[in-house]
Amino acid sequence: MAAVHVYLNFNGNCEEAFTFYKEAFGGEFSYIGKFGDMPPNENHPIAEADKNKVMHVSFPIGETVLMGSDTGGEWASNLVVGNNFAVSINANSTAEADHLFTKLAAGGKVTMPMEKTFWGAYFGMFTDKFGINWMVNFDE
Incomplete structure (x- = not known):
């Protein structure tokens, strides 16, 4: 989880x-x-x-x-x-990161899509439809 x-x-x-x-x-x-x-x-x-x-x-x-x-x-x-x-989520897999990002960002505004970063993580950011900022991260 x-x-x-x-x-x-x-x-x-x-x-x-x-x-x-x-x-x-x-x-x-x-x-x-x-x-x-x-x-x-x-x-x-x-x-x-x-x-x-x-x-x-x-x-x-x-x-x-x-x-x-x-x-x-x-x-x-x-x-x-x-x-x-922002609420920051550290996922246990890329699949979990993608799932949570897709579900929570629905109806909101993506500010950074999920992507590999220079620091080696799979990471993305968005504001949900209620105005709450979120970050989703998976460290391989």
Whole structure:
């Protein structure tokens, strides 16, 4: 069965927020990467001002993983407090990922179809018909 986690989006202060959460809960980040660490992509160039912002951070808290990133580029204008989170599903197979993505995205808006990513996962994002943001991920 898939695991469900919370994914938070920030407007440039993700690392500050997650450092605050880490101090409150204790523990360590299992991963933190910056936009500047990403391989170059001519279709989506990274502005110099965004290279030190957080592309992804994972912070285990008990059985849950709190995840987050800074929002930049074309998505930054859509970020408002209240929609700055997503439910993140970690599926157990590509078939389960596809099934959940298809079912939950029905009637909603796909922002990134399911596809292989540079970090090696099978991943997609959408907003469901009720306005809730979702991410579906499968790590092979």
